[in-house]
Amino acid sequence: MEEILREYVEGRTVLELGAGNLRDARALLELGARSVHCLDKSPVPDSDRDALGRDPRLSWQRGYFEEHLYLAPRYDVLFISYPIMRPLGLAYMVAPREDQVVVYRGQNLEGTVCGSRAFWQVLSTREVLKASRVGLESLIVYGSRRDVDRDILLEERGGLDRSKIYSLSKASGLLATRS
Secondary structure (H helix, E strand, O other), X not given: OOHHHHHHHEOOEEEEEOOOOOHHHHHHHHOOEOEEEEEEOOOOOHHHHHHHHHXXXXXXXXXXXXXXXXXXXXXXXXXXXXXXXXXXXXXXXXXXXXXXXXXXXXXXXXXXXXXXXXXXXXXXXXXXXXXXEEOOEEEEEEEEEEOOOOOEEHHHHXXXXXXXXXOHHHOOOOOEEOO
């Protein structure tokens, strides 16, 4: 987990959507999150289950995003890592609170696709507080301001336009493309 997230998670409550093996949840706690609640459609792997009992700041719930839309407004930060392409669940979850920060980690380049088009339509209207890339993986921190006039990030372009494959090596800039 990159240190650039510390200022956005420190002292805040985090809802991790698609928690997997809880690796990111533990990293968010190390960066200073007050608590992390994890939601995933799959059970926590047995090898990682003991982490749930060791730290009272870490909680987990099994289910699909669409079944738990009520959770999103309760948290200061939404952390989404490599989201699947469910049609609307995530789009609704990233829209509810005006003061909420959304952190996205994933890849929409070289033929890999994360998140639905509706998800990217919502995120691409929010302000970008930080954006970085390690290899093909993007880490983007979205602020609460919406309808911001800005360039569309290459990561967003790949999520919005599925008609072609976007390539970092062919892009004119590291992150941004004109809309």
